[in-house]
Amino acid sequence: MRPWIASTWQRVQQDLSSPRIPHAWCLTGTWGLGLALLTEQLVARLLCADVQEGRACGDCQSCRFLAQGAHPDRLRLTAEGAAGRIRIDAVREAIELAYSTSTLGQGRVIEVSPADALNPESSNALLKVVEEPPSGTRFVFSTALPGALLPTLRSRLRQIAMAPASLEMIQAEGQRLGLTEAQLMRGTWLLDEPFAGIEDPDRYQDADSVMLTLQEIATGLDPQIGANRCKALDPLTVLTVMMRVVEACIQVQVEPQRSVLRLGPIPFAAPFPEPTGLFQLLDRIQAQRLPTARGIAHMALPGYGSLFAVWSHLWTKGRVR
Numbered sequence: 244m245r246p247w248i249a250s251t252w253q254r255v256q257q258d259l260s261s262p263r264i265p266h267a268w269c270l271t272g273t274w275g276l277g278l279a280l281l282t283e284q285l286v287a288r289l290l291c292a293d294v295q296e297g298r299a300c301g302d303c304q305s306c307r308f309l310a311q312g313a314h315p316d317r318l319r320l321t322a323e324g325a326a327g328r329i330r331i332d333a334v335r336e337a338i339e340l341a342y343s344t345s346t347l348g349q350g351r352v353i354e355v356s357p358a359d360a361l362n363p364e365s366s367n368a369l370l371k372v373v374e375e376p377p378s379g380t381r382f383v384f385s386t387a388l389p390g391a392l393l394p395t396l397r398s399r400l401r402q403i404a405m406a407p408a409s410l411e412m413i414q415a416e417g418q419r420l421g422l423t424e425a426q427l428m429r430g431t432w433l434l435d436e437p438f439a440g441i442e443d444p445d446r447y448q449d450a451d452s453v454m455l456t457l458q459e460i461a462t463g464l465d466p467q468i469g470a471n472r473c474k475a476l477d478p479l480t481v482l483t484v485m486m487r488v489v490e491a492c493i494q495v496q497v498e499p500q501r502s503v504l505r506l507g508p509i510p511f512a513a514p515f516p517e518p519t520g521l522f523q524l525l526d527r528i529q530a531q532r533l534p535t536a537r538g539i540a541h542m543a544l545p546g547y548g549s550l551f552a553v554w555s556h557l558w559t560k561g562r563v564r
């Protein structure tokens with residue numbers, strides 16, 4: 244386990260062995276640096292029938308169901324549809340599951356990830372069951388943007404912030420994998436995956452050129468020229484890099500103290516576009532990115548032209564003065 248994940252996991256462990264074990268967790272951190280892994284690990288630990296040294300055994304019936312992605316007592320609420328939001332009917336379904344009997348006898352876990360994809364209506368629907376869940380039901384929320392959660396919901400969750408990964412830790416991990424520091428930064432940060440591109444180094448180059456194009460558009464390049472430049476690249480890479488850059492421009496304003504900008508030098512400088520406009524753009528990026536991530540052909544989608552046009556508009560017209 245990477246050192247910064249290990250130290251965060253230790254805090255989770257302390258909570259799990261305390262007399263008042265939380266029933267609603269909120270893990271916060273950076274996706275590319277292990278937030279998904281940490282979330283998975285906690286969900287598995289909560290459902291495992293044979294916990295070994297504080298971790299899921301990986302071998303019981305529950306662990307095997309989880310590995311197959313078919314656990315009857317685990318439900319995952321995630322961003323869906325054109326808006327990239329968690330649907331209210333999916334939330335209602337989750338609440339129904341919360342009150343049903345657990346199939347394998349280890350209780351139920353409802354995972355909400357990314358939790359910032361909840362809209363106010365869905366958040367409100369969850370409030371009561373999160374506050375007083377039926378016995379055996381646990382919630383695991385995870386988000387890179389805890390500031391985007393409804394405060395009334397957030398206050399009901401046990402928040403655990405991922406320990407920050409120091410540059411030295413990331414470098415050591417990179418050395419172990421034979422990567423340069425720059426490659427590692429881009430892999431974890433821009434592509435939103437831990438150590439992405441190890442098997443496919445072209446993705447690093449593609450990520451770089453998308454980043455460069457976004458930077459040029461922000462300083463005046465015609466968005467259509469930018470879109471044409473990216474046409475030949477892997478759509479998931481283009482949309483992921485764009486998502487990460489927009490997220491970073493939001494985070495640096497909403498939560499400057501926890502800014503992901505610390506993790507890698509990104510060539511954007513204040514004044515940034517207003518968060519409201521950036522959030523709307525993020526929704527539009529997600530609407531294209533989610534089907535792409537699920538392998539649905541990109542042909543039917545409107546393409547990058549309109550996204551890049553919005554990005555260009557935000558930098559010329561929508562900046563915070």
Ligand SMILES: [Zn+2]
Pocket residue numbers: 290291292293294299300301302303304305306
């Ligand atoms: Zn197990």
